Amino acid sequence: MKLGIDIGASKILGISFEKKILKEKEIPTPKTKREFLEKLSFFIKELSQGKKIEKIGISICGLVKEDEIVKVPNLSYLEKIPLKKFLKAKFKTKIKIENDLNCFLIAEKKLGKLKKAKNALLLGLGSGLGGAILIEGKIYKGSFGQAGEFGHCVFELASPLLLSVEDLLSEKWFKKKGKDSKDLFEKAKKGDPKAKEIFQQYGKNLGVLIGNLVNIFDPEIILLCGGISLASRFFLKETKKTAKKIIISPIAKKNLKISLARFKRKGAALGALFL
Secondary structure: OOEEEOOOOOOOEEEOOOOOEEEEEEEOOOOHHHHHHHHHHHHHHHHHHOOOEEEEEEEOEEEOOOOEEEEOOOHHHHHHHHHHHHHHHHHOEEEEEEEEOOHHHHHHHHOOOOOOOEEEEEEEOOOOOOEEEEEEEEOOOOOOOOOOHHHHEEOOOOOOOOOOOHHOOHHHHHHHHOOOOOHHHHHOOOOOHHHHHHHHHHHHHHHHHHHHHHHEEEEEEEEEEEEEHHHHHHOHHHHHHHHHHOOOHHHHHHHHHEEEEEOOOHHHHHHOOOO
């Protein structure tokens, strides 16, 4: 049996797999180091149902280098935990740890919309903004394991607070407008013009990012995942329109595909099974 576990800022999602998915389980992410280790251990025992575990793949919402956690902005206590060492001693099995969007990309490459893709990008639109990169069929992690952290690119240094891509394309952007993307989505579905206008602006912001990324990486396809992507019907058209204004290659303008990922909430956990 293999386990795939996605450790996010607000929830931990696990999948047990043996020829097929046997069990799925979800718990809130603990707030302290001690509680995390206790609950994760119990979570794994429940997920395995007493069966022998061949491997545990862990997806983390942060920077990972060679199975070691480097930085987790939303769960800083994880940076002080030698998680691989702890789990290996506890469960006597192979442990692999990787960034969550890299895991999501693996799931899409193995089972989803990237099966035939050689060059692709994945953008995670949610409480933050992250990314993953596929180059010539392989995940590109960079020299220090931080490739794909598009959300931390900075636009403005002179302002009191740095203005980053994440400020314009994550839940932070909606909150600055006194809104919540989920509530706005519901209002937009009911025809609220203000909600639709906010999503249109969001779509333009996303189009600017994508246009620039296409000029840098030249992918054949870009997939969107994360909670905000579920509202794509209200911004994706504007995103594509804006991106085309920035992309310099007429071939890319014509052939680039931008669409939602196949997998939604469990993509990272699925990908962790293949680490």
